[in-house]
Amino acid sequence: MVSFLTIIPIIGIVGTSFYMYYNGVELYEPILLISLWFFTGMGITMGYHRLFAHKSYRTNTILEWILMIFGSIALENTILKWSSDHRRHHSLSDTDDDPYTIKKGFWHAHIGWILKNTDPEKEKISGVKDLEKKSAVIFQNKYYYHIAFVGGFLIPLAIGFYYNRPIGGLLWGTFLRITLVHHATFFINSLCHYSGKRTYDVNSTSRDSWLVSLFTFGEGYHNYHHKFPSDYRNGIKWYAYDPSKWLIKVFSYLKITSNLIMTNDYQILQSRFEVISNTITEKVKKSNKNYLIARKMDLEILKNSANDLISKIKNLELPKNKINAQINSESVINYKKKMIKVLADLDSISKSLSYS
Ligand SMILES: [Zn+2]
Numbered sequence: 001m002v003s004f005l006t007i008i009p010i011i012g013i014v015g016t017s018f019y020m021y022y023n024g025v026e027l028y029e030p031i032l033l034i035s036l037w038f039f040t041g042m043g044i045t046m047g048y049h050r051l052f053a054h055k056s057y058r059t060n061t062i063l064e065w066i067l068m069i070f071g072s073i074a075l076e077n078t079i080l081k082w083s084s085d086h087r088r089h090h091s092l093s094d095t096d097d098d099p100y101t102i103k104k105g106f107w108h109a110h111i112g113w114i115l116k117n118t119d120p121e122k123e124k125i126s127g128v129k130d131l132e133k134k135s136a137v138i139f140q141n142k143y144y145y146h147i148a149f150v151g152g153f154l155i156p157l158a159i160g161f162y163y164n165r166p167i168g169g170l171l172w173g174t175f176l177r178i179t180l181v182h183h184a185t186f187f188i189n190s191l192c193h194y195s196g197k198r199t200y201d202v203n204s205t206s207r208d209s210w211l212v213s214l215f216t217f218g219e220g221y222h223n224y225h226h227k228f229p230s231d232y233r234n235g236i237k238w239y240a241y242d243p244s245k246w247l248i249k250v251f252s253y254l255k256i257t258s259n260l261i262m263t264n265d266y267q268i269l270q271s272r273f274e275v276i277s278n279t280i281t282e283k284v285k286k287s288n289k290n291y292l293i294a295r296k297m298d299l300e301i302l303k304n305s306a307n308d309l310i311s312k313i314k315n316l317e318l319p320k321n322k323i324n325a326q327i328n329s330e331s332v333i334n335y336k337k338k339m340i341k342v343l344a345d346l347d348s349i350s351k352s353l354s355y356s
């Protein structure tokens, strides 16, 4: 495993650079890299992660097979092993039993956990019985390396041969592409537990980073994901870069995906409110007393109206109240607007506390 994970990036980065220097670049090579990176990356995020590990939406057997094949070509192990590790990463997050806990350091979370000889007990595949009967999973368990070899090695080589540059096809389509897909995934476990904002849960080491989202097909909003792991979205704002979310949604219009799980807005607003309130409480302990006396009333009023709005939104969002839609949906939108304003006011008080 050590040599495998060392040789691939060396050939991928150094080999491709030398090849480019001596033989130039043909347009098909970066296209091959980007398209294979996209499809195999989506196999991991949309397939392994959101479909198999979290069951955040449902789909038909054909898409399950397609995602299984692309995921296999990404070379990140089988769906069962990946999902077993990942489910433990969520349920035992930040403990010794979290396979890629950041508590053991950045390197461990990034790649060290794969390279180290871990306790065979902890390596065991568990908690994935629900996936074992799926035909795509059964097939992958038998032929994982065959799929990875044909899709990840032979096809780029054949495309390279077609352009009379077989080595170019292999370097761009196999070695450099695997390096990018691997380290993008690894960065979610390392960087997204290390740097970024804790927008929805201050007690988790996970962070939200739009930057990481750009090269992980939307997986960078990791604090939100740890707080609400079943949600099919990771970036919840409509403009948040999350192509996995967009594709799952578009497929739902075409009836290819269904049962998309979405967290209720009142829960999201509530967790946001809790994070801001906690931050204010922490800052208040260190702040200038006179300033606090002046803002105390404002804080109380804002906190009370936040609690009031959350309970109103919650009431209207409960399934039994969604039936008489029209009046409710208008009220919900109004309450949410007010709540967002209250959160912004609280946030600006929180920011001003840093300077007082
Ligand atoms: Zn995580």
Ligand SMILES: [Zn+2]
Binding pocket: 049, 054, 086, 090, 225, 229
């Ligand atoms: Zn997850």
